[in-house]
Amino acid sequence: DTAVSQTPKYLVTQMGNDKSIKCEQNLGHDTMYWYKQDSKKFLKIMFSYNNKELIINETVPNRFSPKSPDKAHLNLHINSLELGDSAVYFCASSQMGRTDTQYFGPGTRLTVL
Amino acid sequence: DAKTTQPNSMESNEEEPVHLPCNHSTISGTDYIHWYRQLPSQGPEYVIHGLTSNVNNRMASLAIAEDRKSSTLILHRATLRDAAVYYCILRDKLDSSYKLIFGSGTRLLVRP
Numbered sequence: 001d002t003a004v005s006q007t008p009k010y011l012v013t014q015m016g017n018d019k020s021i022k023c024e025q026n027l028g029h030d031t032m033y034w035y036k037q038d039s040k041k042f043l044k045i046m047f048s049y050n051n052k053e054l055i056i057n058e059t060v061p062n063r064f065s066p067k068s069p070d071k072a073h074l075n076l077h078i079n080s081l082e083l084g085d086s087a088v089y090f091c092a093s094s095q096m097g098r099t100d101t102q103y104f105g106p107g108t109r110l111t112v113l
Numbered sequence: 114d115a116k117t118t119q120p121n122s123m124e125s126n127e128e129e130p131v132h133l134p135c136n137h138s139t140i141s142g143t144d145y146i147h148w149y150r151q152l153p154s155q156g157p158e159y160v161i162h163g164l165t166s167n168v169n170n171r172m173a174s175l176a177i178a179e180d181r182k183s184s185t186l187i188l189h190r191a192t193l194r195d196a197a198v199y200y201c202i203l204r205d206k207l208d209s210s211y212k213l214i215f216g217s218g219t220r221l222l223v224r225p
Contacts, residue, residue: 102157
């Protein structure tokens with residue numbers, strides 16, 4: 001069973017569209033994250049949720065809205081997509097208070113045309 | 114956040130040991146040293162972490178200098194599957210955000 005899964009794996013869309021990326025973890029963790037890896041391969045934290053509450057918001061544009069319906073899911077909705085949003089988005093999860101090892105999903109490659 | 118410095122790239126032969134260095138001269142007393150790696154077209158994966166003492170697990174060993182200003186990730190026998198970008202990351206155990214701050218890492222090339 002996949003520990004952290006993301007859908008879709010690839011997403012190609014036009015500028016101005018709205019799209020969502022879904023993430024699910026079956027590890028029983030209480031904390032989930034979204035990271036963005038740009039074309040230069042730098043990985044940067046975007047958001048983090050602990051027990052469905054937002055704990056990190058790294059100055060990401062308001063067009064990005066994470067939603068955590070429960071501890072096992074953290075979805076990322078992006079409004080009015082721009083060319084600069086093209087990147088690979090990784091979801092991760094961890095259990096706070098332990099070693100806080102983060103487990104990453106396989107990534108979603110978003111291409112905005 | 115304390116910063117780490119790693120070589121951009123390293124090369125190794127298959128089945129030989131690999132020593133990946135990391136400098137973190139501004140490390141604080143509460144910073145854990147974490148290593149993650151990212152295989153091509155995959156998400157990062159945890160490798161190992163430590164605070165002061167050397168650590169071993171099934172994937173690798175972590176040697177931490179006595180002054181903690183540097184550390185070395187040791188892969189005992191490199192395989193082709195170990196070709197990846199290796200990230201050395203400091204995480205303050207008092208930081209309740211638990212975020213990981215990735216640098217540019219070391220790209221490891223393993224020659225058959």
